[in-house]
Amino acid sequence: MGGNAEYFASPQTVGELVELLRYCNQQHLEYTIFGIGSNVLFSDYPNANKMYISLKELLQFEVKENRWFVSAGIPMAMLALAGELIQSEDFQFTHLLPGSLGAGIYMNAKYYQGQIGDVISRVYYLDMAEPNLEVQCIPVEECQYGYKRSLFQDKPWIIVGADISVEGYPLLSQPEIESILERYMLMKDNKSNLMQFYTFFSGEMKRLTQPNTPTFIQEIEEYRAKNKHFVHHSCGSYFKNNYDIGKSIGALVDHLQMKGTGSGGAMISPHHGNMLINVNDATSEDIIHLQMVISEAIFKEYGFIPEPEVQIIK
Ligand SMILES: NC(=O)C1=CN([C@@H]2O[C@H](COP(=O)(O)OP(=O)(O)OC[C@H]3O[C@@H](n4cnc5c(N)ncnc54)[C@H](OP(=O)(O)O)[C@@H]3O)[C@@H](O)[C@H]2O)C=CC1
Ligand SMILES: C=C(O[C@H]1[C@H](O)[C@@H](CO)O[C@H](OP(=O)(O)OP(=O)(O)OC[C@H]2O[C@@H](n3ccc(=O)[nH]c3=O)[C@H](O)[C@@H]2O)[C@@H]1NC(C)=O)C(=O)O
Known part of the structure; x- marks a missing residue:
């Protein structure tokens, strides 16, 4: 919804993002950052002097020892799939949770008892008040999380990724998560389409869990279906x-x-x-x-x- 932007970009790497921000500064263009767009309403008359930057193509999922590094554009629902691969229940609440991880960190996205602030351990960001635009990081304890609240809402920071602690769990298979990511990338422009989002993540979850789909995952599917979340x-x-x-x-x-x-x-x-x-x-x-x-x-x-x-x- 909303009008057509004069300037739109979706960088694929942090390097491209930094270059783009420098370009905006040089050209005196305003900019706005968003993710998949599931929680924003764009004006019918967009600002012609503004660069609209979506981070939905910033897609990196790296398996490290005891942690995952996940970039801002990764959909939160990907964590639920990764969780199933290591048989952890900690990420089930992200199943069918629309939106990118970057926005989820910014807004402390939640589903019933689960919230993003509870599963991340460290956040990586660019501070727009710092001229050199180097990636910085902050531990989760300092992120001031509350109901739909975080420190990020008060700062000129752009979240580029986060570490997720998976201490004590088996190592996630990098090729397995990458093959899911590759299928997700094939969605191209449809990444912001709620119905496509539902079809993709519901299908991948079924593939991983059927016939023993966990109860909570089934409840999420029922809640979304009852409220017709993905119909309109x-x-x-x-x-x-x-x-x-x-x-x-x-x-x-x-x-x-x-x-x-x-x-x-x-x-x-x-x-x-x-x-x-x-x-x-x-x-x-x-x-x-x-x-x-x-x-x-x-x-x-x-x-x-x-x-x-x-x-x-x-
Ligand atoms: N529980 C549910 O059923 C639903 C939950 N949601 C939640 O809404 C949010 C929407 O996600 P998504 O569609 O990707 O987000 P959006 O594209 O809707 O972006 C929302 C806002 O988040 C901020 N933001 C996004 N990415 C970043 C970033 N990398 N760094 C700093 N700020 C950022 C921006 O705020 P600003 O412009 O102020 O900087 C942006 O306007 C998620 O939290 C999602 O879980 C959405 C729909 C349903
Ligand atoms: C959808 C979002 O998040 C949702 C999240 O999916 C759900 C589940 O955790 O809980 C919040 O909704 P919510 O508070 O409306 O939760 P629901 O469980 O749908 O409703 C709460 C209660 O109100 C009742 N209810 C709701 C809607 C309605 O028309 N009538 C009604 O009676 C429900 O039956 C329930 O007893 C989040 N919204 C907010 C603003 O906190 C979102 O962030 O965009």
Whole structure:
């Protein structure tokens, strides 16, 4: 959704990314970094003086002793597949979790009890305030993780990768994970398509686990199917939950009987009150209009304005 960008790039290496950022600085171009795009809403009228940079092609998965180095563009759902290969349950929560690892680290992506901040040990980043643009690293203990919160949201840093500790587990086979990665790379431009994402990761997981698919993996498949997460284009949960209220935003919108409300080509999902879906060539304006309608109704009934989780990129 949104308009066509004048400048768009998807670097494949950190070297290419650094070169691109230097080019933006020299040409006085603004830039914005994103991952697979599953949590962003682009403006219908993009900034013509801005480079839109997706890190979804930054794809590196290196098996080291006791740890994996995983680059920012690797989809989080790849960790669940790698976990199955070493028979670890620690990464199951990432099964079908849309989005790249870089964004997951930035937003502390979660699924029920599992969150990205709990499985990484160190994050590698470029500090845009440092003129030399060298890769730096920070241990997870200093990343200030909370509910959908991290230190990265307050810093001019670009996450390029992370270490994941797999101490005590058998060594992952580098060729095995690379063959999955090669099949993923064949998706080319479809990496941002939620339906393709679902087909790929659900299929790979079935191939690895059937007929003994772990219960939690089955539950994830059922939850996503029940909420029809991958049937229409959406940005996942539109608002962050407000835990002071004691009920999720989805439940509040449901309570207000707003599911199914439309605006242009957009609609509040009939299946989940915190999901705004693109049913018929919606514009970003249509989605933002629904955001306003929900915010007003929640403010009137519950006295607070919900905070969007989706990042709106101008
Ligand atoms: N639980 C669920 O069902 C769902 C979860 N999600 C979650 O939403 C997120 C979306 O992932 P994805 O689609 O890849 O992300 P997006 O492309 O939607 O990027 C989201 C934002 O993350 C920041 N970001 C992304 N990559 C980097 C990076 N390498 N370094 C610094 N900041 C970065 C940027 O913020 P800024 O512009 O402010 O710098 C960007 O605007 C993930 O956390 C995903 O798990 C999404 C949908 C459903
Ligand atoms: C989808 C995202 O993340 C999701 C994540 O997948 C799920 C599972 O862990 O938990 C959060 O959703 P959520 O709080 O809406 O979780 P759900 O389990 O779907 O709903 C919570 C409760 O509200 C009820 N509910 C939800 C929607 C609705 O229309 N009606 C309703 O009654 C559900 O039945 C459930 O009892 C994350 N969202 C946020 C904002 O925290 C995302 O980040 O984009």
